[in-house]
Amino acid sequence: MKINQVSDSVHVVAGTNVNWALVGSGSGVTLVDAGYPGDTDDVLKSVREVGHTLDEVSAVLVTHAHLDHIGAIPTLVEKIGMPVYTGGAEVPHARREYLQQITPKEMLRQLTTARGRRWVAQTLMAVRGHMNIKIPFVLSADDVVLPAGLTPIPTPGHTTGHTAYLLPDEGVLFTGDALVTGHPLSCRSGPQILPAVFNHDEAQTLDSAKLLENQPARTIVPGHGPSIQVDQESA
Numbered sequence: 001m002k003i004n005q006v007s008d009s010v011h012v013v014a015g016t017n018v019n020w021a022l023v024g025s026g027s028g029v030t031l032v033d034a035g036y037p038g039d040t041d042d043v044l045k046s047v048r049e050v051g052h053t054l055d056e057v058s059a060v061l062v063t064h065a066h067l068d069h070i071g072a073i074p075t076l077v078e079k080i081g082m083p084v085y086t087g088g089a090e091v092p093h094a095r096r097e098y099l100q101q102i103t104p105k106e107m108l109r110q111l112t113t114a115r116g117r118r119w120v121a122q123t124l125m126a127v128r129g130h131m132n133i134k135i136p137f138v139l140s141a142d143d144v145v146l147p148a149g150l151t152p153i154p155t156p157g158h159t160t161g162h163t164a165y166l167l168p169d170e171g172v173l174f175t176g177d178a179l180v181t182g183h184p185l186s187c188r189s190g191p192q193i194l195p196a197v198f199n200h201d202e203a204q205t206l207d208s209a210k211l212l213e214n215q216p217a218r219t220i221v222p223g224h225g226p227s228i229q230v231d232q233e234s235a
């Protein structure tokens with residue numbers, strides 16, 4: 001786990017090939033995403049390392065309900081009982097009324113390259129038998145005032161209900177998997193969409209990435225890859 005402060009109130013944590021973020025507001029702290037199941041201990045530890053106790057976690061915001069973004073939520077809810085929000089369109093996915101996720105067959109196809117084999121091994125370790133996590137108690141982020149003024153931005157494509165979040169006061173954009181800056185299966189770094197095998201609807205994914213590039217952001221915090229500062233003049 002690596003923790004990096006990217007603005008006054010935002011710390012970004014790099015876990016197992018995935019990021020989550022901690023947004024401070026007043027005495028509370030809000031998590032944006034929650035790592036793989038195997039990252040659970042680190043998610044709890046990261047709250048303490050940025051100076052908060054567990055009972056100061058006021059909410060968890062979920063960009064989308066893939067296993068690498070919701071892993072610590074069952075433990076967090078058990079220990080803290082804070083509310084969990086995601087975009088209204090992602091709610092049925094988080095409740096597992098349907099599943100839009102890379103299939104075991106598609107994962108097997110990744111074994112043909114060294115890069116893919118490494119990623120599959122790391123992913124299986126990080127999931128550790130928790131394939132069936134769901135969030136039946138999830139709430140819609142669309143009609144509530146979220147902590148720290150965080151604003152949901154519907155960004156469909158990677159999943160139908162994928163939701164980014166903007167922290168307007170500090171210009172921090174949490175893009176989740178709608179716009180990333182790297183991934184173990186990608187050969188390049190910098191702003192990009194994920195490899196097509198991960199996206200439910202490729203055309204929508206491209207449209208959402210464009211929408212995010214036009215947000216008033218100074219810092220982009222992606223679900224995968226390092227955070228980047230945006231050059232406002234060229235944006």
Ligand SMILES: [Zn+2]
Nearest residue numbers: 066068177223
């Ligand atoms: Zn992801």
